[in-house]
Amino acid sequence: MNLPPLTQRFVLHFGEMGSRWGINRTVGQIYALLYVSAKPLNADEIGEALAFSRSNVSMGLKELQSWNLVRLIHQPNDRREYFQAPEDVWAIFRTLANERRKREIDPTLSMLRDALMEQPSVAEDIHAQARMKQMHAFIELMTDWLDDVQKMDSETLASLMQMGAKVQKLLEMKDRVKSVFTPAKPSTEGADHGQL
Numbered sequence: 001m002n003l004p005p006l007t008q009r010f011v012l013h014f015g016e017m018g019s020r021w022g023i024n025r026t027v028g029q030i031y032a033l034l035y036v037s038a039k040p041l042n043a044d045e046i047g048e049a050l051a052f053s054r055s056n057v058s059m060g061l062k063e064l065q066s067w068n069l070v071r072l073i074h075q076p077n078d079r080r081e082y083f084q085a086p087e088d089v090w091a092i093f094r095t096l097a098n099e100r101r102k103r104e105i106d107p108t109l110s111m112l113r114d115a116l117m118e119q120p121s122v123a124e125d126i127h128a129q130a131r132m133k134q135m136h137a138f139i140e141l142m143t144d145w146l147d148d149v150q151k152m153d154s155e156t157l158a159s160l161m162q163m164g165a166k167v168q169k170l171l172e173m174k175d176r177v178k179s180v181f182t183p184a185k186p187s188t189e190g191a192d193h194g195q196l
Contacts, residue, residue: 001049001050001051002048002049002050002051003049003050007033007036008135010032011029011032011033011036011050012029013026013101014029014031014032015028015029015032016028018031019049023063024060024180026050026052026056026059027063027064028062029050029052029060030046030050030052030060030061030151031064031070031085032062033046033049033050034046034064034083034084034085035085037084037085039084040073040075040081040082040083040084041084042080042081042082042083043057043058043061043080043081043083046083047060049061060145061083064083067095067096067099068083068095068098069085069086069092069095069096070083070084071084071086072082080089087153090154090157090158091154093148094149096172097149097150098150101143101146105139105143106141109133109139109140109143112132112135112136112139113136115129116129116132116133116136117133122138131141135139
C-alpha cells in the first residue's frame with residue numbers, strides 16, 4: 001500500500017469490517033480510500049495506492065456504484081473517469097439504509113405478505129403464521145420510521161440521534177427523584193404478626 005500511516009490504518013480497518021457488513025475487503029478498502037481522499041481519484045490512482053489490479057479496482061467501483069456510494073466525475077481535458085464518495089455522513093447513512101432496505105427488507109416484507117395471505121390448516125403453520133404476522137408488523141413499523149428519517153435534513157437527523165442520550169439521562173433523573181420522594185415502606189422485620 002502506498003498510503004500515509006493514518007490513512008492506511010483506516011483503509012485496512014474498513015477492509016476488515018467490509019466482510020462483516022456483507023461486502024468484500026477490496027470494496028471496503030476502495031470506499032475508505034475514496035471517503036478520506038481530498039480529491040476525486042481515478043482507477044489507476046486507486047490501484048496504485050492500494051496495490052490492487054485494474055480489474056479488482058474496476059469490479060470494486062462497479063459494486064460501490066451499484067450501492068450509490070460513489071459518484072462518477074469527469075475532469076476537464078481528461079478522458080479518465082474519477083470517483084468520489086459523498087462528504088456528508090448523513091447522506092451516506094441514508095443511502096446505505098435505502099440500499100439495504102431494497103436488498104434485504106423489501107424481499108422479506110414481500111415474502112411475509114405472501115405468507116399472511118395463505119390459509120394454513122396445520123397447527124404448526126397456524127402458529128408460524130401468527131409469529132410471521134408479528135414480524136411483519138414490526139418490520140413495517142421500522143420501515144415507516146425509516147421513511148420518516150430519510151426525509152429529514154442532516155441537522156434534524158443529528159439532533160434526533162443525540163436525543164437518545166438525553167432521554168436516557170432524563171429517565172435516570174426521574175428514577176432518582178422518584179426514589180427521593182417515595183416514602184419508604186415500613187419494615188416488617190421483627191414485628192409480631194399476631195397482633196394489630
